[in-house]
Amino acid sequence: MSGTPLDDAALDLLFREARTYYSWDSTPVSEADLRALYDLVKMGPTSANCCPARFLFVASDDARARLAATASEANGPKILAAPVTAIIGFDRKFYDKLPQLFPHADARSWFTGDDAMARETAFRNSSLQGAYFILAARALGWDTGPMSGFDKAAVDAQFWAGTDVETNFICSLGKGTTEKLFPRSPRLAFEDAATIL
């Protein structure tokens, strides 16, 4: 069901003019907004439909303060300033849901005997889902601020204790304001990143 390409305004919104934001206006992000966002993110493809990503939407003052305390000096204030910051994690035991998610085959058995392969699958596919999160948010008119600068062990201990989930990265969400933006950074030319064989 490939279709008509999106128009320039849509490609600008998703890719060309979109930026990473760390300052935000006062527009709130509601539970309905988060559910609408998840309903797009969940549709993105993962291998064997394994859907390993788990999302904690850090929105209350208390939870934002706890998350900010785990972040780098640069990132703590960004978390406090954002209406919501998602902790995007992955379930190391994602395979226990495969009988539901991939009814075509006994996919659970592909992973249960190989922790390293299971973890790599969870990390790869939750990263894909993190990217779907960023682009789905933009598609819905939101801005995002993904971050890797935080104490992962502290976030895991504070937010995922008692689960099989560990943190991949975090990503703020809201309506960005432009006053703190860097000039856009360069990208690699096609010849520096791609070859046609």
Added chain:
Amino acid sequence: MSGTPLDDAALDLLFREARTYYSWDSTPVSEADLRALYDLVKMGPTSANCCPARFLFVASDDARARLAATASEANGPKILAAPVTAIIGFDRKFYDKLPQLFPHADARSWFTGDDAMARETAFRNSSLQGAYFILAARALGWDTGPMSGFDKAAVDAQFWAGTDVETNFICSLGKGTTEKLFPRSPRLAFEDAATIL
């Protein structure tokens, strides 16, 4: 520069109605098409703008036969049937391009002393870029068929010998046909994958 949300047709094209394809009509994918696709993919955000993904577009009969020989029994014929299959890899020494890509700070030094952290950064961010590839292709009216079932060591040896790149996953590209599609698989409910704190 958040903006007007995309309309339902665009959200369907990107997320709701899009599917993973493994059979293809005769529409060719040209070099101009691949360059237009890369020009969107490259704009997606990566941490410190590290852009670790490298793309080999496997299009010739010879290259497709070589790639198909590395794949699982199920995936070999899919590679032979597709007009193009991209090998999406990551450069373990991506940091050598950071003086160009992230001129704001000495970001190269964050990675040069820690191979494990550099590799994790490359894997995470090239996975994000792989997801941008899937969604940018859909935005341009193409279909995709991402695959993880192949002999990674063989692909690395065959296609990235003499480089610092290793394979993340592969993804076919073209105009899909629907005769081999499974019924759509279920997804996790919001409550099974997300919590608001």
